[in-house]
Amino acid sequence: MPVSRSRRPPARSNTRSFASRRATCSGPTSLRHRLPGPRVFWADEIAAAARGPQVVNDSKTPSGTVHVGSLRGPVVVDTIARALRRAGVPVELRYGVDDLDPMDAQALLTPDAIDRYMGVPLGHVPDPVGDCHASYARHFAQAFIDTFDGLGIRPDVYYWMSEIYASGAMDRYIRAALDAAATIRDIYRRVAHVDHPDEWHPLFVICTSCGRIGTTIVTGWDRASGTVRYECRPDLVDWARGCGHAGTASPFGGRAKLPYNVDWAAKWDLFGVTIEPAGKDLSTRGGSRDRSDAIAREVFGNEPPMNVPYEFLNIGGRKMSTSRGLGASATQVADVIPPEQLRTLFLRPRPKVAIEFDPDGTDAIPRLFDESDRLAAATAGREVRGELPADHERVFAYSLVEPDADIATEAAAYRPPFAHLALLEQVPGVDVAERVAAEKGSTLTAREAEILDERRHAARAWLEAYAPERARMSVVRDELPVAVAALDDGQRAYLRALRDALAEAAWNGDAVQGAIFATAKARDLAAGRAFAALYAAFLGRDSGPRAGWLLAALDREFVLSRLVEASA
């Protein structure tokens, strides 16, 4: 009685299909020229191997806030779906919310709620924040759906497992799993070395007495009456306490849920899933994916979908963790890394390669922007220095938030260099928008103004939370910077002369900058030494932003008196 249904041929074949590279040399010379070149972008490679319509699936338990690392899966899934669409393959992207999973983390519960709600399905726990959502699950699911949307990840279907179970769609799988209880126990033993007692059945009933699902064990199945015998045990798991109730119940129509691995295999069959990437925690041998594959084949008579195992995002060589503070949650990082750059970060490496990303006190974030800008420039046909990743224009296109955006227009948009912006943001009184337009050489388009705003916001957030000391600068106002002591006589004399020149100059960036150069020239001092003296006098360091505009942004009397002090 396998619950099988006719399904499309799986997308698998060989994932390392190098069809394009093996193409015979009968094509145009330009193509032949590319043959030994770099491999195609990984998602396009998957798309090229696909045969027939595809159903791409992913799901998530809405147990709390999303952290950045967990965004890789959704980006991978979305990119595969986009690549398939581009290849002309009919595709449906489905995203499941596992809201019948039990509450198992108490971090977000108030102390008095812990007793009551640990082990209860997330969909039955009240919204911890207030009553803006129907449940805990709805609250956090909404948060990650919003996050996905901001990243341009828009599944065709979001489905809620509580609703799928309630609809009765899972009943036939529940029945099949209970019938095959012995087989499933054997699979757990054989594949994962997990030894469940013979009384164990692959099902969790929602206790009719206390409402918990994480504490129940089904100990018997009566096919004839379609009921199970279950117990809600106080000591079944150590993170929740069952009420001790024992009884008989119907497991259908949303009153019970299959264990994770069985549930997964059932979903594949129900939705006809052909591709489902899984993180390395699940993809390990003997892990969830292996168990679910075996259950799909041996219990539901169904070939599992193609897996695309993906690695995680490490921060400073370590897995990211909420307890490590800065930058853990997706929303925090989204402040500093706009969606397009975040997509680039996740897309560029092949899925199985771990991403090392350490934004704290490093230039990792400015460099991510630079890399993203190079991709845009190269896609726009501008010459860029250095090498580019394979199919760089695809990487750029898939990084765009809007799947339908005009690639050429996006690529051509002016993108102010991030590090430069971060500097401008720190110069008091500067009109950044005007400055950027001047550097571009023409008025910003609406889209460019949008990009600028996004980056200014990111730059300020970066300076506040991550930037290394050398990227920060501030005018030393209260006292003479110690760096002044290192100035030589020529530099001191220069500062003195500049004081006189500035006393009469117009007080704007151009005029001051002009005076700085003119005075250096007149005194035969190398420009570099002149600037170094200025930076020492005002910033206490040997370099800085454009000095003319920096000084013009300051109070004139302060500038003049500081120049006198520093030249003494």
Next chain:
RNA sequence: GGGCGCCUAGCUCAACGGCAGAGCAAGUGACUCUUAAUCACUAGGUUCGGGGUUCGAAUCCCCGGGCGCUCACCA
């Protein structure tokens, strides 16, 4: 203990059987005007070690080392 990934220039990585490369950092120089910008140039390597296959190996195979993540309860 099992699995996966990684180890190439100071850092981050590319090259996936055909001359070891780029970005950033560093150094030198240019610039009366983006002086943390831009431009030119320079330097930097026993590709973790040892075997093997090959005309040819960073790349493929075997042995060893190191780092990281992950699984072995639940999801």
